[in-house]
Amino acid sequence: MPQGLIVAAFGRHFTLETHDGVRLQAHVRGKRSEAVVGDRVLWNTTQTGGETQAVIESVEPRRNLMHRQDLMRTKSFAANLDQVLMLVASQPLFSESQLTRAMVAAKSAQIELVIVLNKTDLPDAPLARERLKPYATMGMPLVELSIQHAREESLKRLSPLLQGRTTLLLGASGTGKSSLVNLLVPQAQSRVGELSQALQAGRHTTTHTLWHWLDQGRTGAIIDSPGFQEFGLQQVPAADLARHMQDFQPHLGGCRFSNCQHRQEPDCAITAAVTAGLISPQRHRIYLEILDELQTRRW
Numbered sequence: 001m002p003q004g005l006i007v008a009a010f011g012r013h014f015t016l017e018t019h020d021g022v023r024l025q026a027h028v029r030g031k032r033s034e035a036v037v038g039d040r041v042l043w044n045t046t047q048t049g050g051e052t053q054a055v056i057e058s059v060e061p062r063r064n065l066m067h068r069q070d071l072m073r074t075k076s077f078a079a080n081l082d083q084v085l086m087l088v089a090s091q092p093l094f095s096e097s098q099l100t101r102a103m104v105a106a107k108s109a110q111i112e113l114v115i116v117l118n119k120t121d122l123p124d125a126p127l128a129r130e131r132l133k134p135y136a137t138m139g140m141p142l143v144e145l146s147i148q149h150a151r152e153e154s155l156k157r158l159s160p161l162l163q164g165r166t167t168l169l170l171g172a173s174g175t176g177k178s179s180l181v182n183l184l185v186p187q188a189q190s191r192v193g194e195l196s197q198a199l200q201a202g203r204h205t206t207t208h209t210l211w212h213w214l215d216q217g218r219t220g221a222i223i224d225s226p227g228f229q230e231f232g233l234q235q236v237p238a239a240d241l242a243r244h245m246q247d248f249q250p251h252l253g254g255c256r257f258s259n260c261q262h263r264q265e266p267d268c269a270i271t272a273a274v275t276a277g278l279i280s281p282q283r284h285r286i287y288l289e290i291l292d293e294l295q296t297r298r299w
């Protein structure tokens, strides 16, 4: 059976790319649609009403899967990734909770994450940089861009990061994910939203996850995804949350109780690190917010 790559997902319908780079519309056999963008699949053809159609027979084992799990549903972003670029913007000022959630999801899936601050041309950029300081301090890779106003410089910073790798773009609506795809792959012509409209109507310009090759040799790829608002982490066991917080890691193991939840327990190394200014109070607050969520899960 030939192998293919899933390059777009629309519910139960997919676009798959063959070895020769031909793109075909395909659907999955059976009721469950398990394939996601980035999946390698085995496929076949069937005849329906005189038409030849591609059918996905099975999904090859995944190297990793980036997904979020809300209380009611699981949303898979993409599979078999080398890294995630998490886009944040200065206007409207990004949510640190969303950033942290994406970081925890990537860490628990063992996928590297790079923070990209876009729209540094806007007046609120210094505010965004201030908010990102703890992330730089904890050693997160951080890239600053102005896709709209410094195209050449943005390209120069991005290209070495993306060559030969599969990268998922993640971020709230309007942060510039599709603008970034258009900068890198001009023939992609992804729809870019009018910011004011997109925000007022709560609309997402990009509605589907889409794979784009970066080079003729098909070695590097960038995956555009729709902006998210909610980012549930129900896939993460509550007891694992602290070790997925990069700035907590150096202090773990130092608490008096081995099952310390780092709330208000005596001799807690994490709250001590917050008091000592080694962990930002904001990060600790977000940790507690997520922990509460995970401990009230319904199953």
Ligand SMILES: Nc1nc2c(ncn2[C@@H]2O[C@H](COP(=O)(O)OP(=O)(O)OP(=O)(O)O)[C@@H](O)[C@H]2O)c(=O)[nH]1
Pocket (backbone or CB within 6 Å): 118, 119, 120, 121, 122, 145, 146, 147, 148, 149, 171, 172, 173, 174, 175, 176, 177, 178, 179, 180, 191, 192, 193, 194, 195, 198, 203, 204, 205, 206, 207, 225, 226, 227, 228
């Ligand atoms: N000022 C400024 N605006 C930018 C920059 N990059 C992108 N934009 C604008 O931001 C708006 C949203 O950009 P998109 O690329 O559609 O954002 P997106 O992340 O793909 O949004 P969704 O598809 O809804 O998730 C557009 O109006 C872009 O022109 C930038 O560097 N500076």
Ligand SMILES: [Mg+2]
Pocket (backbone or CB within 6 Å): 177, 178, 179, 191, 192, 205, 206, 224, 225, 226, 227
């Ligand atoms: Mg988009």
Ligand SMILES: [Zn+2]
Pocket (backbone or CB within 6 Å): 255, 260, 261, 262, 263, 265, 267, 268, 269, 270, 271
């Ligand atoms: Zn503790």
